Amino acid sequence: xxxxxxxxxxxxxxxxxxxxxxxxxxxxxxxxxxxxxxxxxxxxxxxxxxxxxxxxxxxxxxxxxxxxxxxxxxxxxxxxxxxxxxxxxxxxxxxxxxxxxxxxxxxxxxxxxxxxxxxxxxxxxxxxxxxxxxxxxxxxxxxxxxxxxxxxxxxxxxxxxxxxxxxxxxxxxxxxxxxxxxxxxxxxxxxxxxxxxxxxxxxxxxxxxxxxxxxxxxxxxxxxxxxxxxxxxxxxxxxxxxxxxxxxxxxxxxxxxxxxxxxxxxxxxxxxxxxxxxxxxxxxxxxxxxxxxxxxxxxxxxxxxxxxxxxxxxxxxxxxxxxxxxxxxxxxxxxxxxxxxxxxxxxxxxxxxxxxxxxxxxxxxxxxxxxxxxxxxxxxxxxxxxxxxxxxxxxxxxxxxxxxxxxx
Amino acid sequence: xxxxxxxxxxxxxxxxxxxxxxxxxxxxxxxxxxxxxxxxxxxxxxxxxxxxxxxxxxxxxxxxxxxxxxxxxxxxxxxxxxxxxxxxxxxxxxxxxxxxxxxxxxxxxxxxxxxxxxxxxxxxxxxxxxxxxxxxxxxxxxxxxxxxxxxxxxxxxxxxxxxxx
Numbered sequence: 001x002x003x004x005x006x007x008x009x010x011x012x013x014x015x016x017x018x019x020x021x022x023x024x025x026x027x028x029x030x031x032x033x034x035x036x037x038x039x040x041x042x043x044x045x046x047x048x049x050x051x052x053x054x055x056x057x058x059x060x061x062x063x064x065x066x067x068x069x070x071x072x073x074x075x076x077x078x079x080x081x082x083x084x085x086x087x088x089x090x091x092x093x094x095x096x097x098x099x100x101x102x103x104x105x106x107x108x109x110x111x112x113x114x115x116x117x118x119x120x121x122x123x124x125x126x127x128x129x130x131x132x133x134x135x136x137x138x139x140x141x142x143x144x145x146x147x148x149x150x151x152x153x154x155x156x157x158x159x160x161x162x163x164x165x166x167x168x169x170x171x172x173x174x175x176x177x178x179x180x181x182x183x184x185x186x187x188x189x190x191x192x193x194x195x196x197x198x199x200x201x202x203x204x205x206x207x208x209x210x211x212x213x214x215x216x217x218x219x220x221x222x223x224x225x226x227x228x229x230x231x232x233x234x235x236x237x238x239x240x241x242x243x244x245x246x247x248x249x250x251x252x253x254x255x256x257x258x259x260x261x262x263x264x265x266x267x268x269x270x271x272x273x274x275x276x277x278x279x280x281x282x283x284x285x286x287x288x289x290x291x292x293x294x295x296x297x298x299x300x301x302x303x304x305x306x307x308x309x310x311x312x313x314x315x316x317x318x319x320x321x322x323x324x325x326x327x328x329x330x331x332x333x334x335x336x337x338x339x340x341x342x343x344x345x346x347x348x349x350x351x352x353x354x355x356x357x358x359x360x361x362x363x364x365x366x367x368x369x370x371x372x373x374x375x376x377x378x379x380x381x382x383x384x385x386x387x388x389x390x391x392x393x394x395x396x397x398x399x400x401x402x403x404x405x406x407x408x
Numbered sequence: 409x410x411x412x413x414x415x416x417x418x419x420x421x422x423x424x425x426x427x428x429x430x431x432x433x434x435x436x437x438x439x440x441x442x443x444x445x446x447x448x449x450x451x452x453x454x455x456x457x458x459x460x461x462x463x464x465x466x467x468x469x470x471x472x473x474x475x476x477x478x479x480x481x482x483x484x485x486x487x488x489x490x491x492x493x494x495x496x497x498x499x500x501x502x503x504x505x506x507x508x509x510x511x512x513x514x515x516x517x518x519x520x521x522x523x524x525x526x527x528x529x530x531x532x533x534x535x536x537x538x539x540x541x542x543x544x545x546x547x548x549x550x551x552x553x554x555x556x557x558x559x560x561x562x563x564x565x566x567x568x569x570x571x572x573x
């Protein structure tokens with residue numbers, strides 16, 4: 001039934017008049033919210049009495065699109081879910097599809113995906129921590145952090161030609177093999193990045209202003225973190241030791257030596273420290289993986305008929321030609337069971353999982369994304385109550401809310 | 409995977425629940441009547457302290473499906489790292505299930521989203537209203553009978569001019 005415009009143009013109901021509490025619309029395009037977030041703040045002077053997050057401004061509708069694009073095409077949509085670390089989303093999506101298909105990817109592919117997931121973790125944490133610094137007034141710090149993201153973009157560009165929206169993974173493998181330039185750039189990054197981390201530490205860790213702005217602000221206790229479904233650095237900043245890389249190892253994480261970084265305070269400063277420490281651990285993983293990169297194929301065997309074969313195979317073998325034809329025609333392609341499964345990865349922000357329902361066709365019946373930002377934003381009103389207006393940006397930054405992940 | 413005796417204890421308390429395994433994931437199907445009891449048991453006695461996700465699948469015209477909507481509760485334990493998927497099937501016309509917010513605060517936005525996208529009502533939810541779409545929106549976009557391009561609802565909304573905003 002169509003809606004009646006008359007009902008919409010009527011005056012909206014107003015709250016009971018209270019002369020000391022006033023309402024402030026924070027966002028949707030406030031410079032400190034970075035993305036299109038809108039928060040309706042109820043203020044008593046400088047103090048935040050209540051906060052009502054209002055989301056849904058982007059309307060990408062990516063779960064509905066997931067029911068209309070095939071398993072390989074959908075990877076371009078996952079890029080846009082969290083555009084700060086798109087590679088992590090690519091890896092998560094195809095990990096979930098391969099779980100549904102029951103597919104084991106080759107060792108070399110696992111290593112490459114692990115490197116990419118960790119590099120995107122560094123990239124995400126750099127931006128997040130840099131933005132926290134920027135929001136509380138440390139502009140140089142932000143430049144230090146953002147500068148190194150440029151190197152990471154170079155690495156991704158050398159691998160797949162795209163700097164920002166990479167779409168690198170495929171069902172049963174990756175787009176194409178890693179080249180020597182990629183290995184060289186990663187090695188260079190591993191060599192030079194510790195210096196940046198040191199500089200960043202020196203700039204901010206003992207900075208009086210930064211500590212005063214973040215310590216004791218937005219405290220989330222351990223019980224609350226679990227109760228509110230928080231994962232990732234937000235939960236680990238509160239003392240939850242859960243990390244899927246250790247607890248439910250996927251890809252090649254079992255092969256590497258690294259630590260899980262936790263803090264106990266649960267405030268903005270603790271979350272900042274967890275992210276700083278995680279970058280060091282990620283770098284350790286990347287260094288180990290790039291030195292031990294196994295040789296061999298990056299895609300599953302051509303007989304599996306899931307990975308798109310290389311052009312060499314398509315032009316020179318009949319099997320490759322048939323396989324390519326089958327995979328690119330509609331209503332053909334690989335067999336998907338009429339089953340459903342959930343696969344989760346430890347993305348930079350926390351548990352990023354996809355609940356995929358297959359129905360035998362080349363398109364998912366339902367592609368549900370479990371986005372970490374959405375869950376963390378739900379905890380925001382709880383964290384900000386009682387703090388001042390200027391703490392809003394510190395808490396928002398430390399939760400690392402990405403507006404595209406808030407949408408369905 | 410879950411511990412072997414968890415299912416036995418559940419069966420002893422709530423009667424036999426259909427159970428299946430797929431790719432190492434345990435799944436149980438819970439009737440709507442006993443779901444709040446089962447979820448409360450799983451949180452308090454089963455050790456599943458983390459509600460990972462609440463979502464819904466619309467099985468309209470799905471091959472071999474007997475129910476219209478299937479709610480999915482993904483549970484996990486932060487201490488033993490077990491995972492369990494709890495399924496609850498609901499059918500029209502009664503699309504009301506008890507809310508999980510009294511057990512996990514994290515269910516709040518998940519349930520609002522399921523309500524917004526599928527039109528399933530959660531009784532006992534503290535603040536059940538649309539979360540992503542405007543309040544005036546009448547359809548449920550993730551249902552299978554809702555077209556990809558929408559039904560032209562946008563034209564029903566008045567254009568806000570700068571002077572009026």
